[in-house]
Structure formats: structure tokens, C-alpha cells
Amino acid sequence: MGMMNNDILKTNIAEMGLKNPVLVSSGTFGYAEEYKELFDVNKLGGIITKTITLKPKKGNASPRIMETPCGVINSIGLQNPGVDDFIKNKMPKLKEIDTAIIVSIGGSDTEEFEEIVRRLEKVRGIDGLEINLSCPNIISELVTGFTEESNLLIAQDAYLTFEKVRAVRKLTKRTIIPKLSPNVTDMVSIARSCYDAGADAISIANTYSAMAIDIKTRKPFLGNIIGGLSGPAIKPLTLKFVWEVSQTIDLPIIASGGIMNYKDALEFIIAGARAVAVGTGNIIDPKLSVEIIKEIEKYLNENNISSIKDLEGAIET
């Protein structure tokens, strides 16, 4: 047995300390309320909330979720109660939790992002902001992620990304983490925009734009026609993005894509991630994140690694 060390799992993202590198990703954990009943959420490295927009959003038509081989396509459509209701009704309970609270924010234009950040600035108990520039499942209206000029996601355009991240940077000293889309030709250039705009870290990545058709009715399965693919099917794809970006851009990375066990989590860290976020895994196995934390600690001890930080980017090429 290796030595027991309480700090072995500790890490940080800019000013934000994390008791361990395992977070739960946006949209798969709500505002933590439901999961509290099932396990001790204080053990998590951090909680990234469901994406919040300025105004309440109803989200997309049902069905919103379906299964594909080793994957899930969802088209929730950012249903959320809006920033004011979030502050009033969700934050008081969230800030009681003894872990990093990262609020995911979304908007369709710069002004919307700015207004959300302004309203959140006055609220205590928030450790960081994840800037969702990459929700893929909205086509019918111009909402989060989609620009007014075209059907591009913000995170598909280096300049738009720069503009939004810089706008947020100017308004807050909190740790800010833009979340990127995997539906890009060159993620490194988008990540560079984040760096230039003053981001503290980047989240890699959101879901992959996807769809499915019922051949009996010839109708799309999802009410929204298209959605985002997540789960084990996407892990190798997102892993490659994490490795690629970490090679060139000097920012900590939070990786999310198909993490189903501690081995998946370690792969991302070895590829270059500082921390990981479990998404679809929570939906399948609500206690998965705490299981992964335990297993990572065991792995570190068994391999005489004194800090999780030593594993970051430790890939041998």
C-alpha cells in the first residue's frame, strides 16, 4: 500500500480549489437537489449546474431523450427557470454544499451573457462560471449558442468565442470556463480565442450534433429532430480533442465525454485534463462520481503517485 495522503486528490483551477478532480457536468445533475437523496454530494470535486439563461426557457418538444448504441441523444433545449429564479430558489441550497459550485450560463448575444454575469456577481457561494457556448440541440429559434447572423454555434467561431469570453471576463474575477463544441474543424483555434480573451480554463467538450429516425413512421425520434450525442460512444473522440488542445494551449482543461468509470477519467487526465466531469454516467448510475473518486485514490496509492497533479498530461508519446 502506498502512503495515505489527504491532499493526494486535491487540485485547483486558477483560484478555484477542488478537493478532488471529479465534477458532475452541466445538465445531468440538475441543481443537485435530486441527487442529495441518494448520496453525500459534499464528496464531489465540484458541481456544474444546469445551464442558466437570462429569461426562463421551456426547452424542446418531447421526446427529448433516446438511446443509440453506447450513446444517448438528448434535445432538452436548455429548459431552465432563468437567472433570477435560480438565484432565489436554487442557489440557497446549492451554496450549502461543501464543494466547488460552478454555474453554467448561456445566452444568445453578448448583452445577455453580460446581464447574467452582472446578476450573479452579487450572489455568494459561486466558485466559477462555465460559459456554455456549445449547446447543439436548438434549431428552431435563436437561442443559446446560436448567433443571430447564422446557425453557427458560438463555439464554432473563433471571433464570436473571443467576444463572449472577453465580455464575461471584464465583468467578473471569478474563475471562468468556456465550454467548447466538438463540432469544429480546429478546436485549438477556438481554445486560443478563449486564452486570448482571458479565460481561466476550458471545458472540453459538449455533445456531438446527432439525430435518429424511426423507419416505421419515417419520423425523427426526437421532438426537436436533432440533439446532442453523449455517453461512452463519444469518449475516444473527445479524448483526442483534450490531448490536442492541451498540447498547444496553456490553460487547465475540464474534460467531459463518456466517462463511465475511473479508467475513463484517468485517460482524460493523462491526456492533459486537470479535472473531469461525469455527465451521462450520472443518469445511468447516480452514485458513479463518488465511485470514481474512490477508485482514483486507490489507483494513485497503488502506483505510488503522491498527487493527481503528477498525472496531468503524463502521456508518453
Add this chain to the structure above:
Amino acid sequence: MIVQKQFKILDNKKVADNIYKMVLDSSSVYNKALPGQFVHVRGNNSYKPLLRRPFSIYKIDSGNMSILYKVVGEGTFCLSQHKNNEKIDVLGPLGNHFVMPEGKKKIFFIAGGMGIAPISFLIDFFVEKKVGMMDNIKVIFGVRKSEELILKDDLKKNKYLDLHLLTEDGKEGKKGTTIECFENLIKKEDNSNCLVYAAGPIAMFRALKKICDFYGIPAQVTYENFMGCGIGACLGCVINTKNGQKRVCKDGPVFHIDELIWE
């Protein structure tokens, strides 16, 4: 309290063409579950199928919990392959439940197809707790093919029930649908004090709604939708209702028929 646990399978057997009953040693943790609630079952620990599948609780009996399921796809096929004594991952009990009547009512239980699972649990509950007017419970149970009339012997033995069996092929019971039967019964009643509890396919609810509207009878139904987490967190199962957006897994699966929107 919601519990997630691996439970031992005591029995998993075919009870009709494509329909199975699975009895789990749930060591009494689900003894407080109420009719209408469901469990979210993980078929196996691989990625095929990946998501859990929801099933109504069909029976709670001396610490064991059972479900009745029809094989319709990958997930239910996977369940049917499990052997006795294997373990299976269950999350539950989930969702809201049927609301029990206040005072004496004329009760109609209407089950279409697999809807008999939650309705059967509800009947057990009524009988055990002596809810309502025990001598005036009508059960209307309809299926497509007569082979699918599972539980009919148990239902026939239950002395409290006025049982009406319906099949579309007419080989057993009466030929016809649950709703035709219900309409014929309700015509003869003074319907001021009636109450309907129903579970089944959406087409049945649509027809039921028309009759309930016409006669002014309140009805509670269990609604099904595709699910992700089953605990209210992912918003995958949300539907629009007349009272706003509702999560079928948490705010449902039981709804008043008037609340639902039928398009």
C-alpha cells in the same frame, strides 16, 4: 426514500407470450412504495442497453418487489435473459402515486395491456387497506390477444371485484375495448360519485378522456414517456400539461386526465 441497490432475482419467468414477471428480493426496502410508483432498472452493467428502463411496481409481498414487463426492444429483452439468483440494479421507488379517494366512491379500475401492472398493485392496496366502498369496485381489463390476459385467475379469485375482461380477438372475455365496456357500465350508473384509475396506452386515455368529460367523472392515469435519470434531474421526460411543464418521472407518472394535453 429512494434506494439504489443490487437485488437478487428470485424468479424471472414468462407468464404469457412475450410477457414476464420478475420477482426481486428487495429486502423490504420498497415496503413503503405506493401504487403508481415505478422502479428504474438497469438491464446489465455493460453499455447495451445503456440507459435504465422504467417499470411500474406490480407487487410488494413479504419484502419482495415484482414487476411485470413485456419484451418490446433491447432493454426488455435483456431483462428477460436474466436467470434466477443473478443480481440486478434497481433505483426506486420513483415518482408520485395514485391519490386515494376521500369518502365512499364507486371505483373503476381500467387497465389496457401492461397497464394491469400498476392497477394490480392499486387493487392490492385497496383490498389491504379497505379503501373506498369495497363492494363496488369495477375492474375493466382489456388486451389485444386473449393470451395476454395475465393475472386473470388472481383477479377472478378476488371476491371484492366486479371483473370485466375484454379481448380484441374475442376468444376470451368479451370482444371489445376497455373504453366501450366502461361507457356501457357508466351509462347505467348514477355517475355523481364515480372515480376512475387507469393505466394503459395513450390511445386508451384519449378515448377515456372523451367519456370522462361527457359524464363529468374524475380520472387519474399513469402516463409513460422516454426517460433518462428517472429522478427529476435531466429534464429528459418533461411534457407540457395544462398546469405547465411536468417531469413524468418526478411530478408524474400519475396525472389527472384533465391536466394532460392530447395532440
